[in-house]
Amino acid sequence: MLEKLKRYFQTSLTEQFNSNDRKRYWFQTDDGQTFGISKTALSDEELNLLNHLFTPIDCQADSKYSSRIKQEWHEFLYKHSNTLPQSSGVETVRFFYFFLRTPLEDPNSFEEAIIGGFGQPLLFWQSRTHGFIIDQQPQDAFTKMEFNQLIDTLISDFFVDIHGYIGQLNKFDLSLKEKFSYECQCIEVIHHGANQERVTTFYEGFPHVLIESPSLVDQHIFSDYLVESIQEQEMLQTLQVFFQNNLNASLTAKKLYIHRNSLQYRLDKFIEKTGIDIRSFSNATFVTLAILLLKKNNTLIVHGA
The missing domain is CATH 3.30.70.270 (Reverse transcriptase/Diguanylate cyclase domain)
Incomplete structure (x- = not known):
């Protein structure tokens, strides 16, 4: 898109951002590129379209x-x-x-x-x-x-x-x-x-x-707190069994052969570190998808195996 704008506006467009240049309207693309177009080169319709396609940058x-x-x-x-x-x-x-x-x-x-x-x-x-x-x-x-x-x-x-x-x-x-x-x-x-x-x-x-x-879905999209947590073998196993048993704590503790209090300690530890309350269905779904995606990208390296 930016290349097309360059061809269309030619010398009226610059990518050298200057906050003191008040003769241009400035914008930022989704990937962080900034560009400015001379105010005299834009019609009201073109300015309105650019404001919808890109993020306007306030020169102030x-x-x-x-x-x-x-x-x-x-x-x-x-x-x-x-x-x-x-x-x-x-x-x-x-x-x-x-x-x-x-x-x-x-x-x-x-x-x-x-x-x-x-x-x-x-x-x-x-x-x-x-x-x-x-x-x-x-x-x-x-x-x-x-x-x-x-x-x-x-x-x-x-x-x-x-x-x-x-x-x-x-x-x-x-x-x-x-x-x-x-x-x-x-x-x-x-x-x-x-x-x-x-x-x-x-x-x-x-x-x-x-x-x-x-x-947009890339391993870098996930919080490092989340990635580090599910790279721990014990935590990963706990989460997977918890999800497999429909977020039922009693059944999960039984399947893992641990006391319910021990399970609660692990879940609380995960919630505290990541900020994700996996006791809710939507959050559990997100973590499940994250685990699958990290495994697919070979990013999920389990330590302590």
Whole structure:
């Protein structure tokens, strides 16, 4: 698509991003490429089409992220920085995503409400109608109910239709940039799917990604916490028997020849590490699919065999 735009707009298009260049409209592709097109070269219809096909970049972005930590996150996620943001004490990160049906009249008040609901998260706008939240102190198994309550409050306060999505629990390391890129693309697919729930988790929406955009499904899409957990022989066996017995803890403990309390300890350990409550059907389905896909890609290397 970008090559076609180059041929069409020729010298009016550049891939050298310059936030100080206010004579161009700037956009970002799904794979992170940025480009700008001279404002005088675009008709209103062409601009509207580009805004739907790509993510508009606000030329005021650098000035908007006035706090040091927001600026560092912006550099890390969107530019070529390989330096982690200097977030003291952060080991785990979860991204939350939101889509509005229409732009807000008062986005600043919306941000304040989000910050109050989460407790000092970082919020970034990707366009006038959607963005994401970085939770640097995420709960292990954040419930849909909690996020749903916040969404309901925002809907009633701002009179706007909102859909929210809960991402995976990820390690705070250099791989987070790639994880974020994959997850953003998956969330877009899930959002444009048939699911009309107010809040959807990445785990619930994953089967839709598998069907609609199988090219996105790669081992790098999964949280390292999940991959590490199911690479442990004992944990992998426990999960497989648990799933085979329809999430029945008593029957699973019997089949594994262990006490029910021992089984509960293993399940709690998995939930705490990955943030995935496998006692629910949708989450168990996601983990089952992840195990199958990792085995197929020869990524699942069981240790301690």
